[in-house]
Amino acid sequence: MIVQLKLNTSEEKVQELIKRIKDKGLDTTYVVGDNHSILGVLGDTSRINIDELEAQEYVEKVIRIQEPYKKANRAFHPEDTIIDVNGIKIGGGNIVVMAGPCSVESREQIISVAKDVKKAGAQILRGGAYKPRTSPYAFQGLELEGLELLKEARKETGMPIVTEIMSSDLVDRFVEDVDIIQVGARNMQNFDLLKKLGKIDKPILLKRGMSATIEELLMSAEYIMAGGNHKVILCERGIRTFETYTRNTLDISAIPVLKKLTHLPIIVDPSHATGKYWLVDPLSKASLAAGADGLIIEVHNDPACALCDGPQSLKPKKFDKLMDELRILSKALNVRL
């Protein structure tokens, strides 16, 4: 950590600050330049409150050098984390595809789509029971009934299920019912929920918030991991930018960047990233080419009648064709799909 001091800071103030830092068990080094002086802080700087330093009148700026996340940090855990979901391995060069409808709408719908995506090669079934909708007047999901239908689809096909949690009241129920608990983009910094998910033993699919930096995503993963639950799967799903043609802008660079910074698996959601079904194909391919560990894709047997997000859903036939092409691509990329 580098503390830049204002010009003409008195020697007394400097010594006071050095003492304060040393009292926390850290070491310092002090350098005086022409236009400013600098205090280097060495040791485990996560013990230091940056706000406190910056609030000192004689401090110009504080520059952190160490990453603020530890458990999620590849520097301290060089090996890829591989998460096992009922025998399916996520991470470490294994490509996983999660597919299914945006929302569970009926028994027939979810079982039919589940069978279709399984046949096409998807390993995990996705489907929303609780839906985060911008409008209170929009369809909010079948809720508990949706959860039951997902379980039926799992029984019928053997596929593990992933679905979104929206209320921390339901953590116990989700632990019992689902195989991967999804935290949506809007709840990425719902710290109350993250803390509760840190206490359980169940894989969490953590979506990046719409305007979250890569570091903030990792800090949210750290919240879960700090509680003891290390099974976190990160999900890039597009960020908000000035471009309005696509609903969000898929941050494809986040994939290799996350691969460098963390040992956690990274999957991509090309459906929500763009909001348009015809972009799912090129972005799925691009995601694998950039090094993603998997994809989560919306598939609906009748997008034109879907209760939500129809425009971004693939029909089973198109999904089937995409999976064929992804298998060819995976071979060229030397990964296992």
Next chain:
Amino acid sequence: MIVQLKLNTSEEKVQELIKRIKDKGLDTTYVVGDNHSILGVLGDTSRINIDELEAQEYVEKVIRIQEPYKKANRAFHPEDTIIDVNGIKIGGGNIVVMAGPCSVESREQIISVAKDVKKAGAQILRGGAYKPRTSPYAFQGLELEGLELLKEARKETGMPIVTEIMSSDLVDRFVEDVDIIQVGARNMQNFDLLKKLGKIDKPILLKRGMSATIEELLMSAEYIMAGGNHKVILCERGIRTFETYTRNTLDISAIPVLKKLTHLPIIVDPSHATGKYWLVDPLSKASLAAGADGLIIEVHNDPACALCDGPQSLKPKKFDKLMDELRILSKALNVRL
């Protein structure tokens, strides 16, 4: 609502779509052009699922014309909403100032700051008991103890208190203990929480999410209002942009825009908008000049020792001077402070 159809859509498809819309009790008008044809939909289009329309293969684009919020919409409620908090009026040309420390740290601290800001002219005391922190390792607030200290400060000074809720488990407790419940930027789309706050009778201070559009902020207000709680105060606190000199970019235009679109009061948080105490003064003035109904400002008796957000806190003396200047400004602007 305008539905743009693809070239060469068959007459049959068009008639099918028209029937579908008419079945929902809406009227349509169909216009054929050279390069595209258009279907105008008239009536209460909030009954229509845009996703469903856009998912039709022959639909190019759907353009909504009506605003999707109703209870928050000034078109349907032209008069300013005025919210009464223990006799203090918020909205309708009354300027309210909420002030206090970022987080409650001790009995002495909160009571001392409360007295200072009251003397300077603030009407409402702010202070965090539960703190949303990016890092799980940072100070998370005194929690329930903080709530108790806020109540003591209220008793001592007579000022109503506003503080942030982070868990929907605590709604009952907050209803009993505080005067205004704050929903932080990170929870603006925590729909589970919003729904619970819609069921109670207590003013809600709803902060705009970091990357929320003005319309999304209004939709979140609508979630609360749809549940029956109409006492919503909106808060602009800066949005996330590419500029990194300030922590966020205060969207000053949002103030007059919200004034036009909604009847709800709008207050501004210049402290979080920028993260720098020396910007609080000019931005507070700019906010009033742009038509804000009030301000929420961080004041700390010892910013250099604050457990969080010290760099953006004013000392009581500076706050006092700011209040004096805001009173002069209010006169020139013809509003009541």
Next chain:
Amino acid sequence: MIVQLKLNTSEEKVQELIKRIKDKGLDTTYVVGDNHSILGVLGDTSRINIDELEAQEYVEKVIRIQEPYKKANRAFHPEDTIIDVNGIKIGGGNIVVMAGPCSVESREQIISVAKDVKKAGAQILRGGAYKPRTSPYAFQGLELEGLELLKEARKETGMPIVTEIMSSDLVDRFVEDVDIIQVGARNMQNFDLLKKLGKIDKPILLKRGMSATIEELLMSAEYIMAGGNHKVILCERGIRTFETYTRNTLDISAIPVLKKLTHLPIIVDPSHATGKYWLVDPLSKASLAAGADGLIIEVHNDPACALCDGPQSLKPKKFDKLMDELRILSKALNVRL
């Protein structure tokens, strides 16, 4: 085009507006709803000045439906444009790789890099003679001397050259000296320059501005094409977002979106998009997987001594390895590299 009128607009005003529009040879259709009325405008609406309509007091909003670009629009030119540069075909399923140093620094450097990238399989040599630098105190390029060195490298290797123009005074010189003239991101809306480039017969590589929408990029292409020069190659090079880990955010979705909207070739610059050499490999692959027609990559024989953009330059050996992998990938993607 849809013109939404304010409530209670007088019949007289409406008739006046309809007349005004019909006088320009366009047709209208008028629909009255409960809360607003709408005027549909049919025909070639590019003849209409939207600003003029929106400035009418009784107009609420104007919504354009037709794309404002014509010559660049795939709707009117369904076939891919293929641009021939000394026998190298760009567009139409042919993958082209342009490579070379950020800036030309010396005879030895440019010829050595040119030979290396040619051997690795690049078809076109890139290299900056004029460099757009944020700081007036930074190295600004070898200028005319750099241009001469590029010509020597072309002579030596037979590779066509692409280099950036920064001044419209130099158009004639560039027409004579280079094979593709590059317009940098900062000059994407330098309309004076675009108009001059529209008058010549030479391929233009037009880079997307840092905060330009896809539509604005196409409008800038339209400026060049409107002047008569149809040889425009579009280049996605990252946009500016709130994420600061990478210098820019590569908008990978822009590739398939542009493929849909326009017939012009699209190439990607993964070096400038991220500013980090280790991201060039995954992003190059992702770009091809998403459907790009080519890449423009920085290669330097000694990045550690490069006068600019060293951190994003590949060494020839790494570039060689990348080209091998891209060839394997191209086969899987069924394109020609």
Next chain:
Amino acid sequence: MIVQLKLNTSEEKVQELIKRIKDKGLDTTYVVGDNHSILGVLGDTSRINIDELEAQEYVEKVIRIQEPYKKANRAFHPEDTIIDVNGIKIGGGNIVVMAGPCSVESREQIISVAKDVKKAGAQILRGGAYKPRTSPYAFQGLELEGLELLKEARKETGMPIVTEIMSSDLVDRFVEDVDIIQVGARNMQNFDLLKKLGKIDKPILLKRGMSATIEELLMSAEYIMAGGNHKVILCERGIRTFETYTRNTLDISAIPVLKKLTHLPIIVDPSHATGKYWLVDPLSKASLAAGADGLIIEVHNDPACALCDGPQSLKPKKFDKLMDELRILSKALNVRL
């Protein structure tokens, strides 16, 4: 400047780097920590090429501490720059208002508007002769004829004129004809133009680019000043964000931030910042309250017939009323209008 070195960098490499830096006349200090080591660089670091440092394999990151602009830096020139335009003072607590139509359309129009805005209290006449339009098919301005009409309006009213330059070919002509030369947002990084403007002796109104950081704006000012022309007036005109209700987002914080960082005057363009005439009033007031040195406002005698930007133009009557209110506000703010 802080150079963070990778773990396990050999002592040899470190010494080599230190030598390299010392050879440029700078001093260094080397600090070894547990997880990383740091090299502090002291002295005039503008002589160092950051790219070169970052391209060294053993360098993790380079953090600049000194601002890269000098002539524009308040640290080196604490006094406000005051620019005199025919006796009108800009900067240093003098509020200047520039007003006029977006584009010059006819003799009658420009003279009528000039008289109106003068009467209302504007000191400088604005009006576009050359217009930067997104579409090549839109009205591009009256060009040289427009310039002549502006001169007539100046003769008629005695007001100095400010107008935008779009081509570096016209610098000589502008020097002769106009009183302040405006550089538009799209040309903020047209370095060729900036360099030419650095060679002349005429005030430059430099608009912030749509996605330019505050530092980049200052670097562009530095380009002009480095050439010898110190008469630069900065203009905040809104930045591009995800919010689409307003055309741009006025970055009101940029005003006090620029006041701190530079001695140059800062004026605000509320018309282009939002694109809506009814937002000009609140944003003009907010700008003065935040410390701006002036405003540039679009006024048109018949916005409904304006050839461009009608929706954001005020009618003379509204402008007159705004000026009255700004005078009252200025008194409360203790500045001279």
